[in-house]
Amino acid sequence: MxxxxxxxxxxxxxxxxxxxxxxxxxxxxSGVDRCQQAFSTVLEEVAQxxxxxQSGLVPAEGASLTxxxxxxxFAVDQRGIKVGALPTAYNYLAACLKAGxxxxxxxxxxxxxxxxxxxxxxxxx
Amino acid sequence: xxxxxxxxxxxxxxxxxxxxxxxxxxxxxxxxxxVHAARGLWAAGVPYAVAAFCPQYLxxxxxxxxxxxxxxxxxxxxxxVGAPNVIVIGDPTEVSHQxxxxxxxxxxxxxxxxxxxxxxxYARVMVFPGRYDIDDLRxxxxxxxRFSIDAAYDVDSLASLQQFRDCIEAVMLSTSSHIFxxxxxxxxxxxxxxxxTLSPEVFLLKENRGGSRLFDLRNGSVEEIPATxxxxxxxxxxxxxxxxxxxxxxxxxxxxxxWRGCQAATAYAHTTYPDDFRRDLQRSLTxxxxxxxxxxxxxxxWHERQRFSIYLAGPDFSYVYKPELDRAVESLAYHNFRxxxxxxxxxxxxxxxxxxxxxxxYLLDCQLLKxxxxxxxxxxxxxxxxxxxxxxxxxxxKPVITFDPREENNNTMVMVGSSVYSADLDECLNGMFxxxxxxxxxxx
Numbered sequence: 001m002x003x004x005x006x007x008x009x010x011x012x013x014x015x016x017x018x019x020x021x022x023x024x025x026x027x028x029x030s031g032v033d034r035c036q037q038a039f040s041t042v043l044e045e046v047a048q049x050x051x052x053x054q055s056g057l058v059p060a061e062g063a064s065l066t067x068x069x070x071x072x073x074f075a076v077d078q079r080g081i082k083v084g085a086l087p088t089a090y091n092y093l094a095a096c097l098k099a100g101x102x103x104x105x106x107x108x109x110x111x112x113x114x115x116x117x118x119x120x121x122x123x124x125x
Numbered sequence: 126x127x128x129x130x131x132x133x134x135x136x137x138x139x140x141x142x143x144x145x146x147x148x149x150x151x152x153x154x155x156x157x158x159x160v161h162a163a164r165g166l167w168a169a170g171v172p173y174a175v176a177a178f179c180p181q182y183l184x185x186x187x188x189x190x191x192x193x194x195x196x197x198x199x200x201x202x203x204x205x206v207g208a209p210n211v212i213v214i215g216d217p218t219e220v221s222h223q224x225x226x227x228x229x230x231x232x233x234x235x236x237x238x239x240x241x242x243x244x245x246x247y248a249r250v251m252v253f254p255g256r257y258d259i260d261d262l263r264x265x266x267x268x269x270x271r272f273s274i275d276a277a278y279d280v281d282s283l284a285s286l287q288q289f290r291d292c293i294e295a296v297m298l299s300t301s302s303h304i305f306x307x308x309x310x311x312x313x314x315x316x317x318x319x320x321x322t323l324s325p326e327v328f329l330l331k332e333n334r335g336g337s338r339l340f341d342l343r344n345g346s347v348e349e350i351p352a353t354x355x356x357x358x359x360x361x362x363x364x365x366x367x368x369x370x371x372x373x374x375x376x377x378x379x380x381x382x383x384w385r386g387c388q389a390a391t392a393y394a395h396t397t398y399p400d401d402f403r404r405d406l407q408r409s410l411t412x413x414x415x416x417x418x419x420x421x422x423x424x425x426x427w428h429e430r431q432r433f434s435i436y437l438a439g440p441d442f443s444y445v446y447k448p449e450l451d452r453a454v455e456s457l458a459y460h461n462f463r464x465x466x467x468x469x470x471x472x473x474x475x476x477x478x479x480x481x482x483x484x485x486x487y488l489l490d491c492q493l494l495k496x497x498x499x500x501x502x503x504x505x506x507x508x509x510x511x512x513x514x515x516x517x518x519x520x521x522x523k524p525v526i527t528f529d530p531r532e533e534n535n536n537t538m539v540m541v542g543s544s545v546y547s548a549d550l551d552e553c554l555n556g557m558f559x560x561x562x563x564x565x566x567x568x569x
Contacts, residue, residue, distance in 0.1 A: 009186060011155055012193055013167075013399045028400035035408070071419035088559075091353045091420045095408040 035096035038123045040108065043075055043084025046116040051083045058110040058118050059083055065105035065120055069097045075105060075120060084118050101125070132172040132197050133373050134244060135159045136262055137253030138235075139179035139187045140210040142361055144217045153359065153397060156183075156190055157212060159253050161362025162369035165389045167195035168403040169410065171373040174198040176244055176265075178235050178257050180205045194399065200242035202265075203257065208233035218551045219301070219333065219360040221456040241265055249294075251372045253365060254279045260288055268292075273325075273375075275368040277302040283319045294375065296320050297368045299331040300427045300461070310461070313428060327379045329371065329386075331364050333460065334558045335425035339383040348380045350387045351422030351562075354555040359397050366393045381414050388417070423555075425562040430461045432568075433561045436494050438514040439503035441468040449530040449550075450503045456554055457501065462561075464501070467493050491517070499524045499560055501553070502543070504534045515539060524560035528553040 010026025046052055051059065059065070065075045065083060073086040073093045086093065093103075105122040142157030159177060166173040174197050179187055181204050188199050208229035215224025227233075235257045244250075244265045252259060252274045263272070273295040274286060283304060286293070298305050298316075309316030309330075320328045321342055328340040339348040371379075371386030392406040412420075435457065439450045457464045471489040474482055494500070500518040502525060504511040512534070518525045519542040527543040528550055529535065540546040545556025 009154060009156055009190060011397065011399055012190070013403070028398060029404075030396065030398045030401055032401070034395075034405070069416075071416075072421070088351075088353060088420070088422045089355050089555075091422060092355075092405070092409070094416065094420055095405075095412055098411050099408050 034092055035099065035101045036124050038121065039090070040119065040121045041086060041090065043118045043120065044087055046084040046118050049074070049082040049084050051077060051081045052116050054081070058112055058116050059107045061107050061109055063107045063110075065107060065122070067093060067097060067103045067105065067122065069094045073097070075118070075122075096124075131246070131248050132174045133166060133369070134174050134176055134247035134250045134266075135162045135166070135253070135369060136176040136202070136250055137162075137178070138205065138210065138255040138257070139177045139183060140212050141183065142212050142214060144214040144359065144361065147215075147217055153217070155361075155397065156187060157362060158210075158255075159365070160187070160190065161365040161393070162251065162253065163191055163194060163196060164362075164399060164402065165366030165370045165393060166373055168392070168399070168406045169370050169373060169385070169389055170407070171370070172197055173369075173373070174200065174247065176200040176202050176242065176262070178203045178205055178255060180208075180210050183210065200244060201238055202241060202262070203235045203237035205233060205235050205256070214361055217359040217361055218357040220550050220554055221452070221459040223301075223361070237261060244270075249273075249372060249375070251275070251369050253277075253368075259286070263288060263292075273297070273368065273372045275365065276304055277364060280304060283308075283323060286323055290322075290324055293323050293325045295327045295329060295368075295372065295379070296323060296325045297329040297331065297364075297371075299364050300333055300335075305330075310427075327383075329368070329383060330427075331367060331390075332425075332427050334423065334555060335427060335430070335460075335562075336423060337367070337383070337387060338426065339379060341379060348383060349424050349426075350383055351424040352387075352558070353391050353420075353422045354559060355391075355395060357394050357551055360394055363390045363394045366390050384414050384417050385410065388412075423558050423562045425558050425565060427461050429565060430561065431463045433463060433499065433564060434497040435462055435464050435557070436497035436500045436514070436518070437464050437466045437503070438494075438500050438511045438518070440505050440508040440511065441466055442473055445506070447503075447505055449528070450505060453501065453503055453528055453550060453553070456550060457557070460554070460558075462557065465493055465497055490514075494518060495521065497523070498564055499526065499557065501557060502527045504529055504539070505531060506533070512539065515542065519543075524564070526553050526556045526560065 013028045015028050068076050074082045075084050076082050102125045103122040105120045107120050110118045137159040140158040142155045144153040146152045211228045213226040245267045250270050250272045271294045272289050275297040277299050331337045334352050336352040337350045367386040367390035370389035371382045374382035374385040388409045396402050467490040502515050525543045527546045530548050532548050544560050547553050
């Protein structure tokens with residue numbers, strides 16, 4: 001017949017959708033929790049943060065980081081010194097951190113010139 | 126939340142939203158209309174009831190769905206006849222006009238139930254106007270009921286709401302509404318004056334990716350509530366969720382209420398899965414308003430967008446096939462950005478062009494680029510001019526947003542030199558909002 005269809009409303013809380021075929025993509029949950037997802041980002045305001053302000057340096061590649069919520073979400077080194085702020089697109093992490101999720105990060109690249117730059121990967125613990 | 130015993134009543138139409146397959150997403154079938162607001166209240170943990178108009182074929186389905194999502198009572202106000210009340214949605218991300226198609230809308234009308242339901246027990250009513258008689262709705266409610274009205278759709282003028290004058294708490298509008306286009310698009314003053322005739326306590330203006338503003342008409346204060354821009358899963362009904370959750374939190378004061386509404390709207394835009402939405406919102410609501418203010422986000426009011434000029438770098442020539450460029454321009458115009466198009470402003474050169482004409486155009490384009498605040502680049506095909514313009518803008522330290530839909534320019538200099546580089550217009554649009562919002566802060 002050449003027709004198919006969205007057979008029914010499938011976005012009920014608690015419902016489980018078929019894995020494929022009609023109705024796939026529905027259901028109550030995607031099974032994905034943003035708080036539990038790893039991500040990579042380039043940090044903001046590195047030049048204004050304590051780490052650079054105090055030392056004139058940026059953490060080396062491979063250095064460990066973690067996240068804290070102190071007005072904004074910041075990446076800090078193992079001593080708790082702020083390295084950079086996360087872009088506001090990651091504001092949802094404030095609620096994740098408040099809910100007790102913690103994140104382990106590692107600097108994947110950094111540079112002092114022409115401007116202090118830090119890129120890092122973060123994984124929920 | 127669970128702080129109130131009397132549920133909020135949501136009144137309006139129930140429709141079926143059908144989102145067409147879009148980019149990599151499959152089609153999506155959902156109950157819409159006031160069901161969006163209902164999902165918001167359910168996710169926020171707020172007791173609510175529904176007073177609805179809907180087609181008969183949908184009544185049982187709607188009752189079942191709402192009952193499964195926290196609705197305490199379902200009141201049927203009347204039947205929608207002549208049309209299926211199905212909205213077909215072309216663009217669920219609102220990159221530009223969403224392309225809503227209300228099937229058979231000219232044949233649609235409502236037949237109120239007689240006798241109608243008794244709505245006297247509700248103290249707070251959130252009204253989403255439709256093709257029904259809102260005078261009749263008011264008469265069915267308690268004389269002491271307080272109303273909030275989201276006038277985004279099916280309201281031609283605010284004068285038609287005058288019967289609510291003595292009992293209205295809040296008026297909500299979005300910048301994509303007919304009323305805003307008519308009264309507020311050029312200047313906010315006529316719109317605010319018109320809203321004031323209704324004597325609400327507050328007026329909420331939802332400004333899409335530019336955030337929202339809450340005008341407290343009792344004391345003249347304005348609360349700016351920034352947007353948190355991320356990947357939009359589906360923007361349909363997001364404004365309804367905002368309004369409903371805001372009203373539900375009104376007892377905590379309108380400023381907090383608006384922040385809570387915004388949180389709900391943000392969570393709703395990021396997923397179409399109800400349990401994901403509820404989990405994300407519940408987690409988000411643990412943040413205090415002070416914490417939310419500190420987190421900040423993107424604030425770029427509608428009327429301030431025209432202060433910034435955006436240089437359009439791309440093969441904007443009449444002889445080039447460029448649907449992606451045209452769509453981007455449409456999108457930027459939809460969001461009230463001031464786009465400067467050098468090819469249109471300085472002319473399209475003849476082929477071959479004289480040296481003098483080439484030089485003149487080059488100088489004019491360079492000057493225009495220098496005069497602009499940001500660059501939206503769309504390199505398509507073999508177009509070295511766009512790449513040169515990107516380089517000039519980078520050197521001038523202007524924000525460059527590069528939309529590369531055909532992924533032909535994923536080059537180090539282009540990608541890293543741009544503030545945002547993406548093949549996704551949604552992401553590039555967010556980048557432009559973000560870049561200009563940052564410029565706005567430096568100009569304040």
